[in-house]
Amino acid sequence: MLCSICSCSKKSKHILLFPRWQNQSRSRWLVEKRHELLSEKCLYSNKSKSADKKFRYPIPWTDxxxxxxxxxxxxxxxxxxxxxxxxxxxxxxxxxxxxxxxxxxxxxxxxxxxxxxxxxxxxxxxxxxxxxxxxxxxxxxxxxxxxxxxxxxxxxxxxxxSGKHDVVKLDRFGIDRKLASVQESTGSKFGSDSTHRSATGVSNVDTMSKQSIFTKLMSKNYLHSLYTNMDLMGTIATSSRFMTNLVNWITQTTDPPSFARIILSKFAHIHERAKLPVYVSREETFVRSWKRLNQLPNKKAKAFATKKRITIYATCSVNFNKPHIGEAAHAVLLHNGIEPHVEYNRCCSMPQFEAGKLVRVAQVAIDLAERLCMYIKQGHDIVVLTPSCLLMMKQEWPLLIPNNENIHILSKNCYDLTEYMVKLKKEIGIVPIPELDTTVSLHHACHSRSQNVGFKALELLKMIPKLKIATIERCSGHGGSFGVQKKGFEIANKVGKNVFKQTLENIERCTTDEHFISSECPLSVEHIEQGVTDLAKQAGKILDRAKIQTKHPIEILARAYRLC
The missing domain is CATH 1.10.506 (GTPase Activation - p120GAP; domain 1)
Structure with a gap:
């Protein structure tokens, strides 16, 4: 049947798009409005999904x-x-x-x-x-x-x-200071406090000087910038065994919430039930622990003869919180004849990017790209352990600073860990993988999907004989720092409910001795585990905690190789 709105053959899609208004005049109005907007015969003449959609305009943040x-x-x-x-x-x-x-x-x-x-x-x-x-x-x-x-x-x-101090910082990028100074007529805070002065008669500087130090330190924006500064928090938490234990005690999730978490909720606006990362001691961080691992590559592997050289960018999450992911990656690469170098000197600034602090992000991008390009020029590929960090290097940094040569080179020579292993398998070959008779609920992280390289984690795990994989291609809802905030935690649980439900069903159907919950994103997998536990508790179901484990895909491959 032809659509009465546009005489196309997609009437069913028009109706399904608005189930709340089916058979109501509003459905017709919305479709008519859409056609008016597009000036096209039919909305569906354009593809809604495109695997090769990569074009994006640079972000004009310096204008x-x-x-x-x-x-x-x-x-x-x-x-x-x-x-x-x-x-x-x-x-x-x-x-x-x-x-x-x-x-x-x-x-x-x-x-x-x-x-x-x-x-x-x-x-x-x-x-x-x-x-x-x-x-x-x-x-x-x-x-x-x-x-x-x-x-x-x-x-x-x-x-x-954005704030007044950004004007000075912009000089580093060769931008004329006058361009960054926004006049009162623009209505912007960026580069000048003239807007605030015109509205209140008092400048931002005068107002800030009258505030107490305690008020500044306890402000929501300051505390948010503090706990999203991953390098600062990681350095403090791993400075000594005492500090590691103290931070982990303060941030642990308990039922009912501890007094420390109630204080965090009140002042730092972190939800008292949100699961926070667990820190390791300084000697256990990945940049230190990898040096104590076996450094001899497997000479029988095909890749050994090629003398491939790679540098692992450890990422803040793996370095400070989950070094076992990095250690598994190191072991798998050595087993396949590649001796990796591990590098980590600072966070990629994804948390600052999510907060809109683009000047800070641009500074980090220039410094880190210069550092990693040093290895690229020596013939190394850059392998990144977290998809969010890779997304920054591949897509966001080039959009922020499109004319920087180092950033351009880095974006063309960096790979996700699972992407690199699949590439290695296709181009050279990897050591045969033994059987692993278990089940996996494999979540496709949003920042992995955003890179348009395909579901590489699934391709990797399909190489393992007898492994039963149930894929989940929906958002877990976590969203980085958003998922631990008071206003974001409940929304994150609502968005991720279908993922939790599907994972719980997979666990109930599992007939093996253990079930892995896996994702390339270390934050998502912890959020999913917590959501599944809460969902089972609400339904009155008892989960066998010894049976359920959270694993990165590379850890499952290392398990199949009997490396861990």
């Missing part, structure tokens, strides 16, 4: 217009209007349901009647996972509508967090 609030409001209303007429992303993160509820509840049921204060409800729910851009949105560049929802959310976060 003062980027921080112009009036310009930002106009662009936000334009994008929201297109999203409201499409609604394909309704089932993704909480940003889109919030947006659509705001529009439906407004006076005119249109974006024009939304207040700018309503925008924060949408912005604060976005974790910059890029799933809407990669998998759903049909209007991304080079489409004339030019919709990049995650980068619009990033712009909002950057305008909110």
């Amino acid at each position: 003062p217009a980027f921080y112009n609030k009036n310009s930002l409001e106009r662009e936000t209303r334009r994008v929201f209007d297109v999203c409201n007429g499409c609604r394909l992303c309704y089932s993704l993160c909480d940003s889109f349901p919030n947006l659509f509820d705001l529009v439906d509840g407004s006076k005119t049921e249109d974006v024009d009647s939304l207040s700018t204060t309503d925008f924060s409800k949408v912005v604060n729910s976005c974790t910059l996972c890029d799933m809407c851009y990669i998998n759903k949105c049909p209007y991304t560049p080079p489409h004339p509508l030019n919709i990049d929802f995650p980068k619009l959310m990033l712009r909002h976060k950057s305008v909110e967090t």
Whole structure:
């Protein structure tokens, strides 16, 4: 049957897109509005999913217009209007349901009647996972509508967090200081406190000087920047055995919550039930422990003859919290004839990127790219142990500083760990893998999906004979620091509920002695385990904790090789 709206053959899709308004006049209105927006015969003439969608415009964060609030409001209303007429992303993160509820509840049921204060409800729910851009949105560049929802959310976060000190920092990038000084007419905080002075008669500097030191230290933004500074927290927590035990005692998750977690919840706005990373001692960090491991590569492996050279970028999560992932990767690479070098000198600044602190991110990008390019010029490939860090190096850094040669070189020569192992298998060959008779619930992390390289973790684990794999390709809901905040933890659990449910069903069907919950993202796998435990408790089910283990895919491969 032809669609009565546009005479196309996709009427069923039009109806399924709006199940809440099926057989109602609003469904017709939304479809008509969409066609008006697109000026096309049918929305579905464009592909909603594209495996090769890689084009993106650079982020103009050094342009003062980027921080112009009036310009930002106009662009936000334009994008929201297109999203409201499409609604394909309704089932993704909480940003889109919030947006659509705001529009439906407004006076005119249109974006024009939304207040700018309503925008924060949408912005604060976005974790910059890029799933809407990669998998759903049909209007991304080079489409004339030019919709990049995650980068619009990033712009909002950057305008909110930018400060007067950013003007000086921009000089490092060869940008004229006058360009960074935004005039009062722009309505932006960036580069000048003139806007604040004109509104209140008092400058930001005067206001800050009158605040007590305690007030500054206890402010939400300061505490957020403190606990998302992974290198600072990692250095403090691993400085001594006493500090490691103290930090882990303070951050441990208990039922009921401990007094320390209640204090963290009150002042640092960290949810008292959110599972926080466990730190290891200084000598157990990966950059130190790998030197005590076996350093002799397997001379019988095919890759040994090629003299391949790689550098493992350890990442803050593996270095300070989960060195066993790095040790498993090191053992597997040695077993396959490759002797890796391990490098870690600072975090990739993904937490700062999520908060919109682009100046800080650009500084880190230049320093870290220069360091890693030193190894690339010596013939090394860069293997990254966490997909979020790889996403920064491959996609976000080149968008921030597109003309930096080191960043360009790094983006072309860095690989995810599972991606590299699959590449090694196809190009050279790996040591035959013994059987491993167990089951795995394998989660495809959002930041892995965003890279458009395929489900490499699945390809890797399929190489293991007798391993039973159940894949989960939905968002776990964690979203980095978002998933541990008071306002984000419950949303993260809501978004990840389907993942928890599917994992619990896999565990119940498991007939082997153990079941692995696995993901390339170390934060997601812990969040899934906690969600599964809570879901089973709510249903009155008892889980065999000895049977369930959280593992990175490389740890499962190391287990099959009998290396750990």
